[in-house]
């Protein structure tokens with residue numbers, strides 16, 4: 214069967230059906246070589262010279278993620294941050310870029326502290342409001358609009374199609390951090406985005422044992438070539454073993470993301486209106502501000518990430534939230550997301566001054582444990598925190 218006729222679940226489960234032509238192995242070898250033979254006539258017909266620029270260990274993972282995102286090409290990076298910053302570093306000093314006020318904290322910090330020092334004019338906007346984006350765009354000067362949806366840690370939703378239309382009208386490219394949605398739930402390139410970014414550390418790998426990032430482009434254009442040059446020259450390349458692990462993790466991507474999404478929906482519905490919970494932030498709740506857009510651009514679920522704002526009584530919501538995290542037994546108190554195990558964290562403690570995370574907010578990454586166990590553990594932790 215032509216891979217083009219297969220469903221993405223089938224492509225992921227078999228890593229595109231690749232079989233080693235020499236050994237007939239169905240799991241690929243790990244290519245560790247840093248260097249490649251030059252032809253006797255001084256050419257590099259294999260297309261490979263040195264593994265900082267490119268590595269056969271990337272081929273299958275890059276091809277698979279490109280196919281799942283319906284893009285032209287993928288590129289692996291040493292981390293999600295290396296992937297994201299490569300996009301900004303492919304711009305020129307003086308370029309104006311728009312980024313969301315609510316976004317992944319480390320990237321926001323880098324944009325405000327380093328990208329600006331390098332000459333990018335970074336403007337933070339309410340990316341959930343197309344009118345605000347329209348006002349902020351400077352035709353001919355804005356070169357990139359960065360979207361994250363659902364966005365850390367409030368799980369706000371940006372309308373990718375509407376924002377991309379506005380950005381393109383002003384001559385700007387659109388990149389989407391789709392780490393939380395994954396290609397299982399959203400395909401930003403089909404909605405008009407030019408580049409998709411993933412912290413592959415999270416759902417794509419899915420086992421909390423690997424730091425990696427990936428970009429996928431809609432077209433193999435000059436900007437993409439600059440991004441590949443940034444990767445090769447700044448050296449944010451992924452290792453061979455990590456590339457192999459990522460490919461293995463992606464075999465179960467569809468099962469994991471669907472299970473986590475279904476459980477997150479159950480948990481969100483269970484704790485909405487709970488006596489110890491001020492608010493549940495989850496785009497899959499009908500009352501969520503982003504519900505209508507999310508229902509349109511996410512298929513088959515709203516993702517495995519949600520936040521609970523904990524009621525505090527006399528001692529305040531922050532104390533109660535930290536106490537709730539202290540009392541969980543099954544959930545693991547840790548940062549990160551997208552693994553098989555469920556994680557809980559007091560987000561304001563992680564982000565510090567200037568965070569948009571309210572002090573009473575607990576960020577939850579739902580794993581693939583039984584949802585009844587997850588709910589029971591949160592129930593007892595909330596009860597003890599409100600002792």
Ligand SMILES: *Cc1c(COP(=O)(O)O)cnc(C)c1O
Nearest residue numbers: 292293294317390392412414425
């Ligand atoms: C984790 C994460 C990143 C950064 O990825 P790293 O692999 O940790 O560098 C970027 N965006 C989002 C949404 C993330 O969750």
